[in-house]
Amino acid sequence: MNQFKVERYNDTHFELWNTFVSKTKNGTFLFHRDFMEYHKDRFKDYSLLVFKKNRLIALLPANVKDNVLYSHQGLTYGGLLIEPATKFQMVFDCFKTIMHWLSVAGISTFNLKVLPAIYSPVPNDELLYLMFAMNANLYRRDSLAVINLQSPVAFSKSRLEGCKRAEKHKLIIKEEHTFDAFWNTILIPNLSNKHKASPVHSLEEITYLKSKFPENIRQFNVYHDDQLVAGTTVFVTDYVAHSQYISGNASKNELGSLDVLHAHLIQNVFNKQLYFDFGTSNENAGKQINTGLQFWKEGFGARTGVQDFYSLETKQYKALESVLI
Structure with missing residues (x-):
């Protein structure tokens, strides 16, 4: 993994960050720095850039609080932003590098807010597999009312x-x-x-x-x-x-x-x-559903998708060492 390098975001990365977001398979305007920074007084930004041999290959929008890294709490969704051509092995190595880097930096826990599948036209479930491989805790699952417009x-x-x-x-x-x-x-x-x-x-x-x-x-x-x-x-x-x-x-x-x-x-x-997303009808951190609100949304033809939230200790990157055979 020594060919990978992790850097914390700073203002000098502004154009590099935004240009890369525009090329990713799973980026939206919420990840543009102009959106992320409208509430920068409320969150301590701890977004990360990952380079391989000096070429930017991934972004992680995030903030930090009390030694815990969060998929940016000012955004609806998060995850690792990558280009469509990026294959599983690269995502695997990249995320393992991030988790090791965070562990060394003294960040004990990472709370991941997954991007719902409807927001990426290219399959985007690499992190879901890695959460399973690292035995991450699924602590919340929201239901989304979504219409397939096609x-x-x-x-x-x-x-x-x-x-x-x-x-x-x-x-x-x-x-x-x-x-x-x-x-x-x-x-x-x-x-x-x-x-x-x-x-x-x-x-x-x-x-x-x-x-x-x-x-x-x-x-x-x-x-x-x-x-x-x-x-x-x-x-x-x-x-x-x-x-x-x-x-x-x-x-x-x-x-x-x-x-x-x-x-x-x-x-x-x-x-x-492709989709119309009414968002969630959840209450109590995803554990309950407002049935009246759900009924109204489903009346337009919306059906259920989900958004997952995981928590894991950064030292769990060690579990990845035996995954690839």
Whole structure:
């Protein structure tokens, strides 16, 4: 493994990092440094670059806290970013090198947040095998509600009836380029009242990110008699459209506002994508599922994918020594 070299990310790597992300089989705009660093005051970055004979071969987006390395906690997913041509042996050697390097550096534990399979057009399960080989602890598994847009399942009767109500009430759907109305009128009040929570992104943060990634972050609002009644914020990657935020006012069921909005997005706006990802319906760290929310998503033809979360001690890299024969 002496031909491999690991370096911590610093500002001099900015262009190198972003260029490599654009060439990987499993990179999305969330791994661009402009996205990763919008909340750099909240996380101590500990992202890693791996070189083989001075050629960059892999990236690991990460942060560190209390001697534990995390797949970056400010991102929805993580893992090892590699090029499509990279074969298993290279991934194996690369990850073993990282784990050894972390162990020597005094990082005791690595918590891995796996990239869901739908985000990579090329098979991307090398790390799942390595987690098994190192006897990593699967401590969480979230269920994702996903529509295969190239082989869709028909909408349920309930969702079609919602769309009919929306048509009756003459709802209007608009794509907006600002977030103020949705954040302040719908999203923040709903999260506060129902969950005593706030959006992961503040209004200032989502506005900043939109300025950096205008084609990847899109806002769609629904109006009834010129009044905003519902909306969704969609994160768009090369193959997936993901509803990051979904919210409507108290009349959403009566008006069918969220039904007609997502029917429009699925059938008309993002129908050329491979997948539409509603995200999770999980609570209690993946151990419970909100059945009402799951029922609503499945009404559009969504079915279940998963995202895994693993924890392992870095010294477990030694278990890899007997894997290859």
